[in-house]
Amino acid sequence: MLKLIELTKVFGTRRALDGVTLEVADGEFVGIIGRSGAGKSTLIRSINRLHEPTSGKILFDGIDVMALKGRALRQWRADCAMIFQQFNLAGRMDVLTNVLVGRLQKRSTLPTLFKLFSAEERAAAVATLARFDLAEAALQRAETLSGGQQQRVAIARALMQEPKLILADEPIASLDPKNSEAVMDALAEVNKREGITILCNLHDLDIAAEYCGRIIGMEKGKIVFDGPPAALDRETRQRIYGQDLKAA
């Protein structure tokens, strides 16, 4: 179980996160919505400590995440896989190696530097690519794939980490509707089959309502809504997305 207590992150004079307290049970698929600048990204990135929170606590199964250092911190990062808006793959490297990058924390450094992985790891990487219909692309450069395909490669990389948690920061913000659906379907399948907890930033409310069992609305670094999609009334929507929202 993931537990955030009064988590705060200050950039200069701006409070990007302002006392966020939150509990997420194992196996949940949580959608975090809000306008840009609401603190969604900061929240996600604080959890795996790509951002260093200013104050507050992060607890995962009783472990104090904020106190982790060095190897233990890297182990934590391996445990909570990250999916980025821009995929963050090495475009000039082949797809398979990009996926095998997910194994780095589990191996000793020297062999990995020569791209040496076990046959089982290779097999798992190829099988996971096959699961997302990308097995044929295994030896291609990642940059030759479409955005939706690259994002699914990123999900495959995340799975190779054997994560307890997947953090997705606007995974479909730069994808077209069809590719968005493929990526969200992949995340939903991973959530259901592997039972991995997913925290996913989204700016599209309809997609969040379709895929996530629980919605968290953020505004100015604070949580202003927490509940099932059905409980999102018009007033809350307007609060989260601003007054000038017409179509919602």
Next chain:
Amino acid sequence: MTALNELIAAAGPQKGPAAIAAFEAERTAYARRWWLFFGLGGALFLAAFAGAAFIADFDPVRFVSGLPQMAEFLERALPHLDWAQLGAAKTVEGSLAFWFYAWPKWLGLLWESIEMAILATALGGGAAFALSFVAARNIGPGRWLPVVVRRLLEFLRTLPDIIVALVFVQAFGPGALAGVLAIALHTTGALGKLMSEVHENIDMKPLEGVRAVGGNWFHVVRFGAMPQIMPNFFSYALLRLEVNIAAAAAVGYVGAGGIGQELVIAIENLRFDDALAIIVMVIALIFVIDLTSERIRHAFIGRVR
């Protein structure tokens, strides 16, 4: 079951194993091609290396037997410094001032070499900057112009600057002009090639953006490519300045101005201690330039990155 096994199973009983088998077959074929290419290439390289060593008469025995002579040369070149007299006037044998007795003159000539290097780097760097965009495969305009420019840069790069300087001394007479032109030409070739390869690795999306607003080739280069490559350009140009200071000292050897002239005279007159004093000054200078140019470079790059 291990977690990896579960991942393999997750792909389904047919899909997973089929994909793995297909991939392993492809991987084996790929590895075979790789070894064929690099194994063969490596063998060819070794053969060429051995051949070159034979032709160049690179005899390890002779190399080792020559080492004592090297030491003998150094022995003659090293000044006879006397600790007690180190700070004494230049009339006293064994003092530093005695060793560097002509330092005002050498410093003047060294300054001439620096000026030559700066001028040559500015001229050659400017030409290299302009030509590099034309030579780059992803940016160069039209079909033939980039090819012609690439060949031109290759030509300029292959000519050793000291030989070009020799030719220019015949044409323009002895002096700094010949040296500056020779070094500038070589700089154009080397830096132009280096930068064109930098251009070939940039992100093409900003360039497409400028093209999409109706910009011409110059607009695309100015607003699409240049913002991406400027830190690299300054970095390489300053590196080139360091190389060119050494080159400016060297071209004096054929009468093309600067400190090199003095070095030749010292060596021809068997004044090896003079020669070493001059070399020490050149090395000290390059050291200073290296330190300052690193600062400038970081100031430039720091602003961009």
